[in-house]
Amino acid sequence: MTDAILSCEHVSRSFGGVRAVVDASLEIERGTVTGLIGPNGAGKSTLVNVISGHIRPEDGTVRFNGQDITGLPPYRVARTGLIRTFQLSSEFPWMTLLENMLVAPKQIGTSFGRAIFNRRSWIDEEYRLLAKAREYLQSFGLGALENEYAGNLSGGQKRLLEIARALMAEPEMLVLDEPMAGVAGVLIDRIVDHILELGRSGLTFLVIEHDLEVVDRLCETVYAMAQGSVLSRGTMAELRQDERVLEAYLD
Amino acid sequence: MAYAVTLGVYFFTQLILVLSANLQLGLMGMANLGFVLFLGLGAYVTAILSLGAPNALSLQHYFFGASLPFPLPLLLAMVVGAVLGLIVGLISLYRMRGHYLAIVTLAILSIVWTVVDGFPNFLGGENGLDSIPQPFSSSVTTYNAYQWLFLGIAAFFCILVFWFSERFFKSPLGRMAKSIRENEAAAATLGINPFKVRLIATVCGSAMAALAGGLLAEYVTVWGMQPWSFTEIFPATAAMIIGGRANNWGAAVGTLATFILVGQGTSFLPGFSNNPELSYAIQWIIYGVALVAFLWFRPRGLIPEQKSKWRRAPAPLGLARSR
Numbered sequence: 379m380t381d382a383i384l385s386c387e388h389v390s391r392s393f394g395g396v397r398a399v400v401d402a403s404l405e406i407e408r409g410t411v412t413g414l415i416g417p418n419g420a421g422k423s424t425l426v427n428v429i430s431g432h433i434r435p436e437d438g439t440v441r442f443n444g445q446d447i448t449g450l451p452p453y454r455v456a457r458t459g460l461i462r463t464f465q466l467s468s469e470f471p472w473m474t475l476l477e478n479m480l481v482a483p484k485q486i487g488t489s490f491g492r493a494i495f496n497r498r499s500w501i502d503e504e505y506r507l508l509a510k511a512r513e514y515l516q517s518f519g520l521g522a523l524e525n526e527y528a529g530n531l532s533g534g535q536k537r538l539l540e541i542a543r544a545l546m547a548e549p550e551m552l553v554l555d556e557p558m559a560g561v562a563g564v565l566i567d568r569i570v571d572h573i574l575e576l577g578r579s580g581l582t583f584l585v586i587e588h589d590l591e592v593v594d595r596l597c598e599t600v601y602a603m604a605q606g607s608v609l610s611r612g613t614m615a616e617l618r619q620d621e622r623v624l625e626a627y628l629d
Numbered sequence: 630m631a632y633a634v635t636l637g638v639y640f641f642t643q644l645i646l647v648l649s650a651n652l653q654l655g656l657m658g659m660a661n662l663g664f665v666l667f668l669g670l671g672a673y674v675t676a677i678l679s680l681g682a683p684n685a686l687s688l689q690h691y692f693f694g695a696s697l698p699f700p701l702p703l704l705l706a707m708v709v710g711a712v713l714g715l716i717v718g719l720i721s722l723y724r725m726r727g728h729y730l731a732i733v734t735l736a737i738l739s740i741v742w743t744v745v746d747g748f749p750n751f752l753g754g755e756n757g758l759d760s761i762p763q764p765f766s767s768s769v770t771t772y773n774a775y776q777w778l779f780l781g782i783a784a785f786f787c788i789l790v791f792w793f794s795e796r797f798f799k800s801p802l803g804r805m806a807k808s809i810r811e812n813e814a815a816a817a818t819l820g821i822n823p824f825k826v827r828l829i830a831t832v833c834g835s836a837m838a839a840l841a842g843g844l845l846a847e848y849v850t851v852w853g854m855q856p857w858s859f860t861e862i863f864p865a866t867a868a869m870i871i872g873g874r875a876n877n878w879g880a881a882v883g884t885l886a887t888f889i890l891v892g893q894g895t896s897f898l899p900g901f902s903n904n905p906e907l908s909y910a911i912q913w914i915i916y917g918v919a920l921v922a923f924l925w926f927r928p929r930g931l932i933p934e935q936k937s938k939w940r941r942a943p944a945p946l947g948l949a950r951s952r
Contacts, residue, residue, distance in 0.1 A: 430818060456820035463818075470811035473804075474936045480801070481808040482819045487801035490829055494796045504801065505941055525936060547819055 382441075383408040383551055383582050384460070389428055389438035398424040399435070400606035406551070411573060411583040413597035413614070415590060417627055421606040422586045423465060426555050430462040431455040443550065457484075459550035465559055467536035471529025475520055475539060478528050479511035480504075482546035507546070514542045518572065534565030541572065551582040558589055570595055590614065602626070634776040636889055641783035642844045644884045645790050647868045648877060649837035654866065655874035655934075656798060657830045658810030660727055662862050663717060663734030664838045666741055669857025670713060671706040671839025672846035673745075673752055676761045678702035679847070699764030703786070706843040707836040714835025718828045726813075738859055746854050757853025761846050779848055786844060790837055794877045797833070804937070806830060807875070863913075864888060867920045873930025882931050891915045 382405040391399045399421040406412045416422050427433040429440055431452040439448045442460050450458075470478050485507065487493055487500030515521045518538045523531065528539060537557055544552055554573075558566055566589075573596055577583055587593050593600055594614040602609045602617050604626030610617065617623045646668055653661045681696035697705070721733045745752050752758065764782065769775045797803050808816040809823045817823055846852040864887050872883020895908040895915070923930065 432814070451822075452814070452817040453820050453822045456818050461818060464815065468812050468815035470808050470815065472934070473807060473811055476939075477804060477807070477937050480937075481804055481816065481821070484820060485801050488805050490802060493800035493802035494793060497796070497800070500801060505939065508939055527936075543819070 381408045382406060383443060384429070384584065385441045386425065386429065387439050387441070389425065389435045389440065391424055391428060391433060391435045391437075397606050399428065401438070402603070402606070402608045403438075404601050404608055404611070406582060406584055407599070408582055409577070409580050410599060411577040411585060411597050413593040413600035414584060414586045414603065415588075415593055415600060415617070416603035416609075419605075420603040420626070422603055423555060424606075425603070426462060426553055426584075426586060429455075429553060430460070456547065459548070460553065461544045461547050461549040461551070462553040463537075463540045463544060463555060463557065465555045467533065467540065467560070469528035469531065469536050469539055469543075472527055474525050475515060475528055475531075476508065476511055476524045478539060479514065479543050479546050480507055482543050483507050483510075483548065511546060514545055518542045519568065533560040534562065534569075537561055537569060538565070538572070541569070545576070549581070551584070552576075553584045553586075555586045556588060557585065558587060558592055566592065631773055631776050634773075634780050636893060637780045638776070638783045638848055639893075640884060640889055641780075641787035642841050642848070643865070643868070643888045644787050644881055645841035645844070646838055647865050647872075647880045647884045648790055648794050649834040649841070650865050650869050651875065651877065651880045652794060652797065652837070653830050653834040655869055655876075655880075656803060656810065657806045657827060659722075659827055659830065660731035661721075661734050661831060661834070662731050662859075662866075663721075663738045664834055665857050665859065665861045665865070666717075666734075666738040667710045667714060667835040667838035668842035668845075668861070669742070669745075669852075671703075671710050671842030672852045672857070673758070673842075674706040674709045674839070675702040675843035675846050676758045676852055678705055679762050680758070680760070681762065696762070703840060703843040703847070706839045710839025711832045711836040714832045715828065717835070718831035722827045722831065723824060735859065735862075742854065742858060753853065755854060757851055758846075759851040761850045761852065763847055763850060783844055783848070786840060790840065791877055791881075793833075793837075798875070798877065799937070802826070802829075864892065864916055867916050869930075871919055871923050871930060873932040873934060875934040876930070876932050879930050879932035879934075886931075887916065887919075891919070 384406040386402060386404050389399055389402045402421065402425055414422050424433060428435045431450050431454065434449050439446055441447065442458055445458060447455050447458060470481065485500065485503055487504060492499050512521065512524060515524050520535060520538060520542065528536065531539060557569055561569065570592060573583060585596055598613060599611060600614050600617055601611050602623045609622050609626065610620050612620065649664050653659045653664060678695045678697045679702040682694035717737055721730055725733055746754050748754060749756065765778060766775060769778050805821055806826050809821065809826055813823050842857065845856065868883035868887040869880055871886055872881065873879025891912055895911045896905065898908065
């Protein structure tokens with residue numbers, strides 16, 4: 379592989395006696411949409427939590443853009459340009475859609491001194507970000523709801539909001555943990571279209587997904603995990619022929 | 630009339646305390662119950678720094694005979710409050726959330742309170758400190774005029790704190806604080822350091838509570854154990870919840886309702902005027918019932934938290950990315 383933006387090398391992590399991730403290695407090429415599949419308990423979410431800094435690995439390293447990010451706290455991983463979403467929708471329920479969006483970008487108005495005593499220094503930036511947030515909400519079909527509390531959205535709309543919010547942070551890579559969980563029908567197609575379009579514009583994706591048909595539509599390269607290990611890597615068609623992957627799914 | 634002015638002073642000082650709770654519990658969702666500790670602390674620091682040297686008649690322990698001019702004792706009380714708030718924050722906020730944070734901050738309050746209570750030679754213990762000088766008292770001759778003067782002082786500081794809170798709440802910093810309340814893990818994955826924001830809120834809240842304590846001590850001229858015992862957490866928290874969490878105007882309405890209407894009003898009920906113990910008991914019953922009723926029927930309070938508004942007209946689409 380030529381240009382890996384994210385690489386995990388020999389990552390391991392166990393909880394008590396359960397070996398959740400065992401010597402897992404993978405590389406994500408810059409500008410691609412890569413899938414990560416596997417049956418329940420395969421260790422996908424744990425691996426993502428290790429990448430995003432929510433769980434410390436016992437062994438192995440995680441590199442992002444050449445930088446060793448192993449064991450950094452989540453907010454510092456995020457500041458390197460690697461943003462993740464969660465399996466459970468994680469909107470800020472009692473904040474409006476616009477407020478949700480405006481939490482994400484790095485902005486000067488969050489420093490204490492400026493926030494209180496120098497409103498002028500950040501107010502222009504605020505309106506610039508506001509316009510950008512509106513634009514994203516429009517393109518995700520949420521524009522009409524911009525002043526609604528995020529907690530009132532449907533499951534699918536929450537997922538759209540989360541992706542839009544993540545984009546406000548200007549990430550280089552998005553890790554989506556089961557973005558289709560609890561989403562039905564037309565909204566799945568819309569989320570797929572958005573991911574593909576963003577992928578074409580150069581954003582790198584790692585998508586953890588149960589729905590193999592969705593993975594097929596999204597990803598050229600797919601990693602398959604089972605029982606904590608990375609079994610194989612290939613296109614979805616190749617993985618469907620792979621005996622070890624089939625075995626893992628049939629178990 | 631003088632009574633109304635006294636109520637006004639009381640309202641403004643308590644509102645500062647409720648705003649401190651509102652910043653920490655309302656906006657940030659931090660169950661920091663230790664804010665009352667800083668009320669007591671601010672009062673003691675103010676007293677120590679303004680008591681002056683002892684004379685032959687004084688029965689209490691004086692510290693270094695400091696008698697700093699107004700408003701230095703208050704400002705230094707805020708500084709001490711902020712520094713100790715930082716220390717308490719560093720101890721308790723790093724790992725603890727929710728119930729755990731509530732218990733730990735309550736424990737810290739209890740420890741300090743018990744120590745002060747148990748060493749009467751230190752800060753007067755049960756007897757407290759008295760003869761705390763009132764600012765400008767020598768230049769105003771009549772009692773009534775002084776009440777008005779102090780009302781002005783209390784109002785001035787309260788408006789300042791209110792302005793500060795409004796700025797905090799309506800800035801990107803306040804939005805960040807709110808997002809941590811709503812979903813800490815999600816906020817962290819957007820690059821926000823929750824610990825740092827919590828620490829900022831704790832330091833500000835502690836300084837605000839210390840200011841409230843200092844003002845109360847200067848107004849009442851005595852300070853003891855009761856005004857900062859852990860039961861005082863209750864009316865301040867009730868005021869915040871009844872008024873509306875994370876809304877500063879709600880805090881003001883809540884302070885009016887709990888501290889003034891209920892806190893003072895019960896003594897005007899027929900048959901209660903000669904029985905302060907009964908009216909005190911009734912107060913607490915009303916606080917409790919009102920709190921439960923609000924949490925049940927109107928959990929967001931009288932004036933709920935407001936959605937952000939942006940006054941400037943929206944920029945036409947497409948312009949946003951050009952800059």
